[in-house]
Amino acid sequence: MNDILTGMAEALRLILTLDPTLIEISLRSLEVTVSATIIASLISLPLGAWLAINRFRARRFVIAFLNALMGLPPVVVGLLVYVLLSRSGPLGVLGLLFTTSAMIIAQVIIITPIIASISHQAIRELWADYHDLLISLNTTRWQRIKALLWDGRRALLTASLAGFGRAIGEVGAIMIVGGNIDHATRVLTTAIALETGKGNFALALALGFILIALAVVVNLALHLLSKTERSSLW
Amino acid sequence: MVAPILPLRAENIRVARGGKTLLGPLSLEIAGDGVTIVLGPNGSGKTTLLRALHGLERLRDGEVHWAVPEPETRKLQAFVFQAPILMRRNVVDSIAYPLLLDRMNRGEARDRATDAAEAVGLGGRLSLAAADLSGGEKQKLAIARALVRRPQVLFLDEPCANLDGKSTREIEAILIEARASGTRIVMSTHNVGQARRLADDAVFLFEGKRIDGGPADEFFSNPKTPEARAHLQGDLVP
Ligand SMILES: Nc1ncnc2c1ncn2[C@@H]1O[C@H](COP(=O)(O)OP(=O)(O)O)[C@@H](O)[C@H]1O
Numbered sequence: 241m242n243d244i245l246t247g248m249a250e251a252l253r254l255i256l257t258l259d260p261t262l263i264e265i266s267l268r269s270l271e272v273t274v275s276a277t278i279i280a281s282l283i284s285l286p287l288g289a290w291l292a293i294n295r296f297r298a299r300r301f302v303i304a305f306l307n308a309l310m311g312l313p314p315v316v317v318g319l320l321v322y323v324l325l326s327r328s329g330p331l332g333v334l335g336l337l338f339t340t341s342a343m344i345i346a347q348v349i350i351i352t353p354i355i356a357s358i359s360h361q362a363i364r365e366l367w368a369d370y371h372d373l374l375i376s377l378n379t380t381r382w383q384r385i386k387a388l389l390w391d392g393r394r395a396l397l398t399a400s401l402a403g404f405g406r407a408i409g410e411v412g413a414i415m416i417v418g419g420n421i422d423h424a425t426r427v428l429t430t431a432i433a434l435e436t437g438k439g440n441f442a443l444a445l446a447l448g449f450i451l452i453a454l455a456v457v458v459n460l461a462l463h464l465l466s467k468t469e470r471s472s473l474w
Numbered sequence: 475m476v477a478p479i480l481p482l483r484a485e486n487i488r489v490a491r492g493g494k495t496l497l498g499p500l501s502l503e504i505a506g507d508g509v510t511i512v513l514g515p516n517g518s519g520k521t522t523l524l525r526a527l528h529g530l531e532r533l534r535d536g537e538v539h540w541a542v543p544e545p546e547t548r549k550l551q552a553f554v555f556q557a558p559i560l561m562r563r564n565v566v567d568s569i570a571y572p573l574l575l576d577r578m579n580r581g582e583a584r585d586r587a588t589d590a591a592e593a594v595g596l597g598g599r600l601s602l603a604a605a606d607l608s609g610g611e612k613q614k615l616a617i618a619r620a621l622v623r624r625p626q627v628l629f630l631d632e633p634c635a636n637l638d639g640k641s642t643r644e645i646e647a648i649l650i651e652a653r654a655s656g657t658r659i660v661m662s663t664h665n666v667g668q669a670r671r672l673a674d675d676a677v678f679l680f681e682g683k684r685i686d687g688g689p690a691d692e693f694f695s696n697p698k699t700p701e702a703r704a705h706l707q708g709d710l711v712p
């Protein structure tokens with residue numbers, strides 16, 4: 241009990257004094273996860289729209305594949321990326337293993353199916369509403385996708401934030417492909433795991449508070465967005 | 475100068491779903507100017523006919539011919555759905571949308587949309603979200619959006635079905651003005667009074683077939699079929 245209290249006091253001090261290690265790790269976490277979220281969104285938002293408005297033979301298969309990917313344990317994603325990027329692996333020449341790039345790749349693989357699935361759902365509903373109008377107005381396929389992405393932007397932002405929330409708290413995959421190297425690939429979650437193991441509760445707790453704060457901010461944003469989505473404050 | 479897309483000729487068109495014929499076979503010509511009213515009881519095929527003429531239904535048989543090739547007619551006809559389809563945008567941007575599709579620049583499109591909004595009495599609602607409008611205002615928005623490209627032909631499917639008397643009168647006034655400025659109107663209604671007020675000619679549908687109709691003065695004073703006579707008298711059609 242005493243450990244926890246002194247730990248919390250120390251954690252507070254680290255945060256209030258803007259401890260350099262704390263700042264460095266937090267910024268790296270943000271850098272990795274923001275990059276992964278942007279890349280995953282660029283892939284999955286158009287993919288979601290495409291899946292919603294096109295009826296092609298492989299559509300069901302693609303959707304089933306995305307759903308299956310969503311169920312993939314992050315640790316296994318980490319393992320696969322590790323094998324691909326390891327020196328003897330097919331992408332070994334890139335030398336990406338144990339870099340933040342490898343961590344971004346793993347996170348992109350983990351959250352792309354999530355963002356694509358949520359945005360596909362949202363755009364499919366919007367398309368059901370808009371279908372007759374957009375056909376009547378003689379829109380091109382690209383104009384339809386543009387209208388759906390733009391008018392569905394709040395739902396799509398919600399999807400991206402859900403992906404961000406998932407990625408920022410992930411530990412297994414990035415531990416494997418990033419290696420948790422000090423000053424290189426150490427991020428909030430891997431640092432918490434390490435410091436806890438070392439019995440260094442103060443730093444672990446301080447890092448934990450920051451992680452929680454980030455998660456809370458994202459969830460608040462999600463909540464506000466889904467509220468304004470339902471009302472008409474576009 | 476834009477080439478006239480009328481006359482519109484539907485030849486032996488038939489719409490079916492599964493094995494069931496919903497409409498037709500029927501033939502029809504829309505020419506000249508004025509208002510054609512499509513009348514008939516619920517389920518008689520009014521919606522299906524309008525959608526088929528506008529190109530929203532796949533025809534099992536027959537063809538719809540315009541005076542110019544079909545792709546060139548697309549932007550010169552517009553459709554107002556019974557339940558207005560609203561975009562998640564404000565009033566002026568909703569009305570401007572069809573113009574933006576034509577690559578008009580945003581400022582000009584907004585100016586035109588503002589004029590169109592004012593013409594239907596939505597001038598004071600420009601920046602309101604479409605979803606926050608009243609029922610009558612939503613339908614006016616849909617009509618303004620349909621008229622903003624200055625179509626030669628405007629299809630309306632029971633535009634006043636769920637509206638009160640005041641909104642209905644206002645919408646009829648908008649349509650009369652559109653007609654006066656040269657827009658050919660083809661509109662369905664189950665409201666016989668409205669049909670009498672607006673029609674230049676009438677098409678009476680019954681069980682998917684066109685069984686009666688013609689110039690308004692003849693049709694309304696002297697319908698040829700018992701079904702049309704009963705419908706015009708407000709009786710329940712057998
Ligand atoms: N999607 C559909 N599937 C099967 N039948 C339909 C469908 N839409 C309409 N119908 C049927 O087609 C007929 C004509 O419908 P409709 O054109 O909507 O009539 P109206 O507009 O005159 O009420 C009706 O018998 C209706 O039940």
Ligand SMILES: [Mg+2]
Binds near residue numbers: 520522556631632
């Ligand atoms: Mg109908």
